[in-house]
Amino acid sequence: MIIDMQDISLKREGRFILNNITWQVENGEHWAILGLNGSGKTFLLNLINAYTFPSSGTIKVLGLEFGKTYLAEKLRKQIGFVSASVQNRLHKGDNAFEVVLSGAFASIGLYDTPTDEIRERAIGLLRELDCYDYANRLYDTLSSGEKQRVLIARALMAEPELLILDEPTNGLDFLAKEQMLESVERIAEKEKGPTILFVTHHVDEILPVFEHTLLLKEGEIYEAGETSRLLDSDMMTSFFGVPVEISEKNHRPFLKKRESLP
Numbered sequence: 129m130i131i132d133m134q135d136i137s138l139k140r141e142g143r144f145i146l147n148n149i150t151w152q153v154e155n156g157e158h159w160a161i162l163g164l165n166g167s168g169k170t171f172l173l174n175l176i177n178a179y180t181f182p183s184s185g186t187i188k189v190l191g192l193e194f195g196k197t198y199l200a201e202k203l204r205k206q207i208g209f210v211s212a213s214v215q216n217r218l219h220k221g222d223n224a225f226e227v228v229l230s231g232a233f234a235s236i237g238l239y240d241t242p243t244d245e246i247r248e249r250a251i252g253l254l255r256e257l258d259c260y261d262y263a264n265r266l267y268d269t270l271s272s273g274e275k276q277r278v279l280i281a282r283a284l285m286a287e288p289e290l291l292i293l294d295e296p297t298n299g300l301d302f303l304a305k306e307q308m309l310e311s312v313e314r315i316a317e318k319e320k321g322p323t324i325l326f327v328t329h330h331v332d333e334i335l336p337v338f339e340h341t342l343l344l345k346e347g348e349i350y351e352a353g354e355t356s357r358l359l360d361s362d363m364m365t366s367f368f369g370v371p372v373e374i375s376e377k378n379h380r381p382f383l384k385k386r387e388s389l390p
């Protein structure tokens with residue numbers, strides 16, 4: 129099992145940020161995590177990455193139980209994490225190739241000398257994520273979409289069992305967003321690829337490879353399970369608290385606000 133959370137709660141300043149979270153992710157299941165601003169998605173990811181501890185409940189990630197066999201460093205080496213906060217911590221002077229290489233050492237900059245095998249792997253991933261053409265460019269000079277794809281290549285360098293993509297399409301234009309989603313789909317379809325958690329605000333980004341979805345609302349699991357059951361007009365209407373309609377086009381869901389309830 130990749131994630132096993134049992135009755136997790138997390139309190140800050142006397143109020144529950146997360147409450148009653150019982151959630152399991154099996155190996156090879158790709159999950160979309162959908163929630164509005166402030167629903168607790170960031171805290172949920174911080175728990176998985178062992179940056180935060182629960183106030184109560186038990187949590188096991190990749191077989192490591194917090195407080196027992198718990199080793200944050202060991203755990204994080206097996207998780208590929210792509211988020212705005214990782215982006216902010218990168219070294220200013222590194223080119224895209226160096227950023228990807230640094231993923232092999234779970235470090236922000238390059239402190240170790242990469243072997244030929246590691247260099248080959250980095251080149252392979254740059255190609256796979258369509259970043260090879262700008263491998264020599266300074267990371268800082270890349271567009272947001274290019275940066276995100278480099279960060280995903282970097283996260284895959286350590287061959288993680290779990291890949292967490294935290295709003296990877298944030299700030300991307302339409303084309304860059306579609307390219308990003310195509311890359312995510314390719315990774316998800318890889319036979320020995322990582323289990324993916326894809327955090328988003330947008331229903332239309334829930335690709336068919338995300339067969340499972342977690343709906344997070346006000347710090348609690350609203351529903352979790354098969355995407356096909358959850359992405360339904362009635363379910364989304366009660367989840368968002370406004371009348372909405374879900375339609376499907378080219379295997380992608382679309383959400384539209386309805387004027388009034390029928």
Ligand SMILES: Nc1ncnc2c1ncn2[C@@H]1O[C@H](COP(=O)(O)OP(=O)(O)OP(=O)(O)O)[C@@H](O)[C@H]1O
Nearest residue numbers: 140141145163164165166167168169170171172329
């Ligand atoms: N230190 C803190 N003390 C109390 N409340 C906090 C603290 N940090 C965050 N919160 C609150 O916890 C809630 C959940 O925050 P979180 O950042 O996990 O939401 P999110 O789903 O990631 O939102 P977004 O989509 O905007 O990134 C929010 O209501 C936020 O205001």
